[in-house]
Amino acid sequence: MAAETAAGAGTAEAAEAAAATEPAGTAESTGTTGPAGPADALATVEAGLDALDATTEHEVSRLIRILRSAYPPVLAIALILAIWQALYLAKIWPDWKLPGPSEVFTSLKETFSGGDAWTAVGHSVEHGAVGFAASLVIGTPLGLLVGRFKPVRAGVGPILSGLQSLPSVAWVPPALMFFGPQPSMLYAVVLLGAVPSIAVGVVSGLDQVPPLYLRVGRNLGARGLSSVRHVLLPAALPGYLAGLRQGWAFAWRSLLAAEIIVQSAQLGHSLGFLLKNAQDSNDMAGAFAAIVLILAVGVTVNQVLFVPLERRVLKARGLI
């Protein structure tokens, strides 16, 4: 009685699924084809199989999901703060070398109340967003070219991987000499950091496309551009999104490197400026405060923009 046991185990889900797939409607539809008897029997067996096989998804509410995913990092941060506080209280280093969490917090509050923090975050995010958008516009077609055409890949591929491993801070001196202390210099550094990363993301996304999908596409009649549009690009999307995420990380890092090294009236107050300024006035708490802000922006963009986007795409495909 193995069949009955199996059916018994899944009764609750089966009932739910049966309601969802409308077995009654499915059974009725067979009346049009062939004699009623065997066709009806087949339809009923099929509806039964469908109902038993259907997977039920447990939708967790958004709030619970956020709370669930939030508490481990919150716990980790609390732990780090505790260790930090303990080190501070132990007075191993003088407090101008290692300020306590509360001093950094006070410094952070002061930066905000003076309005400096908002200006700095605003400038940096603006530069980061514009630079990232430009990297996207350049990196995506570049990645498609490299991924799709063998000679381009053989020539440009290694250069891209090489550029990816080059610390983008290396571009700051030449960019400064070329553009002067203008925003265009920041953008140049961001582009050189993020474009290779995005392009490599596109290439690996394309490489991960199962050949089966391309064959199916061809059999369905997709050739050339229509194959790219209907099969290749959607199939490469998850890899592309992962590349974008990494591209943003590279863009943000490159930007901060440039902002820390180069200061000018044209560039205005930025997070890099805050950090450099803290160093110049030997203000360790201020330096930590700036780092907290830099981290906060990076993490927020990732969590608000890229994580939900990736999650949506993967979930729609049943990959998570």
Place this chain on the structure above:
Amino acid sequence: MTAAVETETGSTTTVSAEAAVRLTKVTKTFRDGGAPVLEGIDLSVAPGEFVCLLGASGCGKSTLLNLIADLDKPSGGTVDVPSGRAALMFQESALFPWLSAGANIDLALRLRGRSGKRERRTEAERLLDLVRLRGAYDKRPHQLSGGMRQRVALARALAQDSKVLLMDEPFAALDAITRDVLHEELIRLWETTGLAVVFVTHNVREAVRLGQRVVLLSSRPGRVAHEWHVDIPQPRRVEDKAVADLSVEITDHLRQEISRHGR
């Protein structure tokens, strides 16, 4: 009494003028100078005929389907599908996971040049209804069971509106009872649509359960070794004695074929 008429290959191939698929002396070699995967295949499938291709590993069954589907070119000989493109169905459903079940069918209609969003929607719903998946239009492939996915894939293949349906071990990954139900479903659809079906399998009983003709391919190189006309009337069942008897006979031939490689 035998339910099947056995014929030696070559002697019976009366090449009809209006075959749905006609292969003439087809040879396929993948590497220059390498051993041929397929050699001298002569095979013709009549319109509306259900042919099962049977063989052990390395007989080039899938290669043969790729040639008929125009996904690959023969090294020698000719492949002719007079009605144009043949629809192909794979072992895995190969539905695009980024599209819903209905959108997968819609894409097939679109790539076939069907315009009119609403007309396509109606047609996709009709095809889903045909494979008894009414109401599954918006379901994602991963939300469906293996059997349901293959039925959507079947509906998508039907959306291609070709006269020939090629199936590459489409039910191999399914459990026995689902496979059994899908066999019945496939025969029902074949009878309603009048498609010519070329069904590749390594399962002898499945071949006898479904086919009007079973073609046994030898391995390395793939050649037509034998063929049987299956005269058992549908509806058949895998459990039928006539099916079992013929399966035994065919299996013996298949074993002989395989044994040649063991010596």
